[in-house]
Amino acid sequence: MTYEQDHHSTHISQQFNDELEQVRTELLTMGGIVERQVTDAIEALIEGDAELAEQARKNDQIINDMELMIDEQCTRIIARRQPAAADLRLIIAISKTISDLERMGDEASRICRHAIELADENGKGRGYQEVRHIGNLVRQMLQDCLTAFARSDAEMAYKVAKKDKSVDQEYRTAMRTLVTFMMEDPRSISNVMNVIWVLRSLERIGDHTCNMAEHLIYLVSGTDVRHSSLSDIKKTVRQHDADEKNS
Secondary structure, X not given: OEOOOOHHHHOOOHHHHHHHHHHHHHHHHHHHHHHHHHHHHHHHHHHOOHHHHHHHHHHHHHHHHHHHHHXXXXXXXXXXXXXXXXXXXXXXXXXXXXXXXXXXXXXXXXXXXXXXXXXXXOOOOOOHHHHHHHHHHHHHHHHHHHHHHHHOEHHHHHHHXXXXXXXXXXXXXXXXXXXXXXXXXXXXXXXHHHHHHHHHHHHHHHHHHHHHHHHHXXXXXXXXXXXXXXXXHHHHHHHHHHHHHHO
C-alpha cells in the first residue's frame, strides 16, 4: 500500500512541488545520518573503539542543525502555501519525524559517551551480547522505517511498529539478567551500569522509530494512530488499503 507520492505533482505551482519534494528528500538524508550514527555508536562500544565513538558523537551537531533547517522550511511552506489535505499531512509528518530523529541522535550520542568510558576502563564484558542483539533489532527497525518513508509504504511502517514489542521484550529480559549479575558480583556494577544505560538508549531509539512509523501511517491514511493498539493500527492500514482498491 502506498501513498500517492506524486500527489503534489498536480499542483499548478511547480515551485510548490519542488519545495515539498525537497523537504521530503532532506528528511531521508537526515535519517541516513542518524542511522549511520547509531550504527557507529554500537560498533564503537562493542569494539572498544573510543575514536569511532568520538567521531560518531560529532554527528549530533549536524543532526541538530538539520532539524532546525528542515523545521524552518516546513514553517515557511505553511506560511506561504497554506497547504491542505495530503500536503498538510506531509508537512506535519515531516515536522514530527525530524523531532524523533533528533532525539535518536541524542540517544546515539549518549551511547558514544558510555562507549568512550568503557573503552578507557577496558570494560568489555558483560552485557555486550545483549547490546549487539538489541542494537541489530533497532538498526533494522530504523532502516525499514526510512525505506517505508522513501516508498510511502504504510504496511511496512506497521511492521516496524510491530517490531517494537520485540525490542521491549528483549530489553526487559536483558535488564533482569544484568541486575542479577550485578547482585552476584558487586565489583561489576560500574561497568554493567554503563551497559544498562546503553540498552536504555537503544530501547528509546526503538520507541522513536515506532513514532516515525505512526507519523507515516498518519501521512498515508489520514488517521492519527498515536496511542492506538497494534491491532487498531493494523485495521487502519488494511482499511485504507481496501479503500484504495475500491476507489
